[in-house]
Amino acid sequence: MADKxxxxxxxxxxxxxxxxxxxxxxxxxxxxxxxxxxxxLEVIEAISSITEEFRRDHHIAAxxxxxxxxxxxxxxxxLFAPHLxxxxxxxxxxxxxxxxxxxxxxxxxxxxxxxxxxFGAAQGEADLVLITLGTxxxxxxxxxxxxxRGQFGIAGEFGHMQVVPNGRQCECGNTGCWEQYASxxxxxxxARAAAEEGTELGLKMLAEAxxxxxxxxxxxxxxxxxGDVEAIEWIAEVGDWLGVGIANLAxxxxxxxxxxxxxxxxxxxLLIGPARAAFSRxxxxxxxxxxxxxxxxxxxxxxxxxxxxxMARLTARRRRPxxxxxxxxxxxAAKSSRSPRRRK
Amino acid sequence: MADKxxxxxxxxxxxxxxxxxxxxxxxxxxxxxxxxxxxxLEVIEAISSITEEFRRDHHIAAxxxxxxxxxxxxxxxxLFAPHLxxxxxxxxxxxxxxxxxxxxxxxxxxxxxxxxxxFGAAQGEADLVLITLGTxxxxxxxxxxxxxRGQFGIAGEFGHMQVVPNGRQCECGNTGCWEQYASxxxxxxxARAAAEEGTELGLKMLAEAxxxxxxxxxxxxxxxxxGDVEAIEWIAEVGDWLGVGIANLAxxxxxxxxxxxxxxxxxxxLLIGPARAAFSRxxxxxxxxxxxxxxxxxxxxxxxxxxxxxMARLTARRRRPxxxxxxxxxxxAAKSSRSPRRRK
Numbered sequence: 252m253a254d255k256x257x258x259x260x261x262x263x264x265x266x267x268x269x270x271x272x273x274x275x276x277x278x279x280x281x282x283x284x285x286x287x288x289x290x291x292l293e294v295i296e297a298i299s300s301i302t303e304e305f306r307r308d309h310h311i312a313a314x315x316x317x318x319x320x321x322x323x324x325x326x327x328x329x330l331f332a333p334h335l336x337x338x339x340x341x342x343x344x345x346x347x348x349x350x351x352x353x354x355x356x357x358x359x360x361x362x363x364x365x366x367x368x369x370f371g372a373a374q375g376e377a378d379l380v381l382i383t384l385g386t387x388x389x390x391x392x393x394x395x396x397x398x399x400r401g402q403f404g405i406a407g408e409f410g411h412m413q414v415v416p417n418g419r420q421c422e423c424g425n426t427g428c429w430e431q432y433a434s435x436x437x438x439x440x441x442a443r444a445a446a447e448e449g450t451e452l453g454l455k456m457l458a459e460a461x462x463x464x465x466x467x468x469x470x471x472x473x474x475x476x477x478g479d480v481e482a483i484e485w486i487a488e489v490g491d492w493l494g495v496g497i498a499n500l501a502x503x504x505x506x507x508x509x510x511x512x513x514x515x516x517x518x519x520x521l522l523i524g525p526a527r528a529a530f531s532r533x534x535x536x537x538x539x540x541x542x543x544x545x546x547x548x549x550x551x552x553x554x555x556x557x558x559x560x561x562m563a564r565l566t567a568r569r570r571r572p573x574x575x576x577x578x579x580x581x582x583x584a585a586k587s588s589r590s591p592r593r594r595k
Numbered sequence: 596m597a598d599k600x601x602x603x604x605x606x607x608x609x610x611x612x613x614x615x616x617x618x619x620x621x622x623x624x625x626x627x628x629x630x631x632x633x634x635x636l637e638v639i640e641a642i643s644s645i646t647e648e649f650r651r652d653h654h655i656a657a658x659x660x661x662x663x664x665x666x667x668x669x670x671x672x673x674l675f676a677p678h679l680x681x682x683x684x685x686x687x688x689x690x691x692x693x694x695x696x697x698x699x700x701x702x703x704x705x706x707x708x709x710x711x712x713x714f715g716a717a718q719g720e721a722d723l724v725l726i727t728l729g730t731x732x733x734x735x736x737x738x739x740x741x742x743x744r745g746q747f748g749i750a751g752e753f754g755h756m757q758v759v760p761n762g763r764q765c766e767c768g769n770t771g772c773w774e775q776y777a778s779x780x781x782x783x784x785x786a787r788a789a790a791e792e793g794t795e796l797g798l799k800m801l802a803e804a805x806x807x808x809x810x811x812x813x814x815x816x817x818x819x820x821x822g823d824v825e826a827i828e829w830i831a832e833v834g835d836w837l838g839v840g841i842a843n844l845a846x847x848x849x850x851x852x853x854x855x856x857x858x859x860x861x862x863x864x865l866l867i868g869p870a871r872a873a874f875s876r877x878x879x880x881x882x883x884x885x886x887x888x889x890x891x892x893x894x895x896x897x898x899x900x901x902x903x904x905x906m907a908r909l910t911a912r913r914r915r916p917x918x919x920x921x922x923x924x925x926x927x928a929a930k931s932s933r934s935p936r937r938r939k
Contacts, residue, residue, distance in 0.1 A: 401850060402885070414760070415760055416758070533769060539674050541746070
């Protein structure tokens with residue numbers, strides 16, 4: 252029992268969400284801090300105090316952090332996190348020094364992808380491609396039961412694949428990036444523009460939000476679920492672009508399953524239905540190949556902290572030098588509850 | 596020595612190229628048949644006669660076939676080969692019955708990718724993404740020293756990723772596919788159009804080919820190498836689209852190296868230079884990440900048969916049931932000549 256609990260930390264734009272996670276992916280305790288996450292020192296301070304608090308009631312073996320940014324391939328340094336304004340932040344070692352725990356840092360989408368593969372929508376799959384539609388598009392790849400991070404740790408940045416030459420300007424400096432056509436930001440922009448124009452839907456959302464600058468993409472989802480035809484159409488358009496991009500990823504990666512997460516996935520079939528239709532319409536070789544399934548993520552916004560904790564727990568066990576059999580046992584344990592489809 | 600030779604067969608549009616390949620990727624003997632490859636029976640007949648001929652002088656342990664088409668994940672059946680007009684052709688078992696050898700069938704690009712990883716441009720890399728620019732675009736992925744084929748065996752079909760919405764019509768039925776902007780077919784079309792219009796370059800190529808229908812993309816490369824400014828510009832445009840597509844693949848896969856093969860890669864730096872420039876211009880997070888190298892393939896048009904032979908040899912050894920230690924030894928052997936960069 253001793254080594255079976257880990258802390259998972261999800262560093263978002265304005266807050267830190269934390270949990271104690273057991274080896275089945277269940278969250279036993281939760282904490283949340285409204286911390287200015289743009290300051291790494293404050294973040295480290297908050298993680299340290301959270302850890303102290305969790306340790307009063309739980310024996311913790313490892314700590315995993317999911318952060319919205321590029322994390323290097325050794326899972327230690329946040330190279331570049333535009334929303335956090337971090338550059339080359341050696342988060343792993345700083346947190347390890349403060350807490351004395353084995354620490355692993357990964358991209359938040361990689362952590363979510365791992366959680367969905369282990370405990371969520373992709374249980375039983377050999378591979379998974381996760382696409383998270385939040386403000387932008389994040390992504391993660393699991394291949395044959397291993398997180399795939401690429402040579403430099405930056406694989407899965409699907410949102411910046413160009414889908415329209417000379418298309419919409421992206422915050423990354425390029426134009427025509429996928430996330431400029433399929434994301435929460437797209438819905439937010441349309442909603443704010445509609446409010447400014449004074450359309451019926453725009454005014455409804457304005458009244459709900461209490462100010463144009465407070466209109467978020469989630470309001471569109473809310474209106475669509477309530478039956479507003481225009482809102483349904485906007486989400487369908489995002490779904491259509493989602494499906495086109497998925498067909499591109501299927502041409503390259505051919506996974507058995509795409510899992511759709513992030514806030515926009517709350518729209519459920521209003522989003523996934525049009526995405527499936529566009530995917531089937533666009534997939535190359537359709538009719539001569541099995542088609543990947545497109546499903547909604549199961550674990551919701553806590554996937555990131557669950558996955559970060561689980562990866563940290565497994566990584567810490569593998570690292571322990573005084574226990575040479577551990578690695579094999581961890582592998583066996585990781586496989587015991589599932590039998591990934593093997594390629595013949 | 597006994598198990599160290601394998602036959603590699605490359606089934607192209609109009610011919611079969613075959614070789615006896617040793618465990619270092621060297622070709623010890625070659626044969627070529629001008630066979631109507633649209634008829635699977637004639638192909639099997641030709642492979643059988645080639646095998647017989649090779650066996651007079653060599654002890655052969657396995658046979659690998661690379662075919663231009665979708666091959667299923669068990670490396671046995673050609674699901675769909677538009678250029679060969681094959682459908683669900685159980686090539687592996689047919690050839691195995693005729694020759695008595697262990698047979699492996701794979702997509703020709705996968706075979707080439709494996710050869711470049713083992714013996715060519717990507718020796719020493721953990722991962723490789725191969726992009727072949729022939730008539731269309733083919734591709735292959737090697738991850739951590741294993742060919743990555745996807746859930747249904749169809750990974751690496753990069754040519755059918757959409758780069759222009761409602762763009763040029765593709766033979767696959769979609770529009771805007773990458774191979775409609777970066778391939779030998781693009782060069783061929785421009786060259787034929789120029790010949791019809793009677794431009795200076797067009798007429799030069801027409802004189803060379805002896806007929807508009809006989810103008811191929813390779814003539815453009817020839818003219819560009821001879822210094823024709825317009826031909827150089829055409830190849831640079833293809834290179835530009837190549838670089839944009841590579842940046843998309845880097846966002847998703849983040850490999851350390853892209854290897855560019857296929858006939859169009861004969862243009863060398865006239866193609867690769869503009870591709871590198873477009874890649875650096877378009878890569879997301881540039882400045883905060885290491886950039887993948889983009890290099891030309893080393894093994895030329897024989898990469899496919901070398902790779903098919905090598906994969907078949909390694910697969911046959913792994914399969915042998917009476918020799919339980921073989922798999923581990925093959926792995927060790929495959930690794931002995933190289934030390935793939937491990938992720939820390």
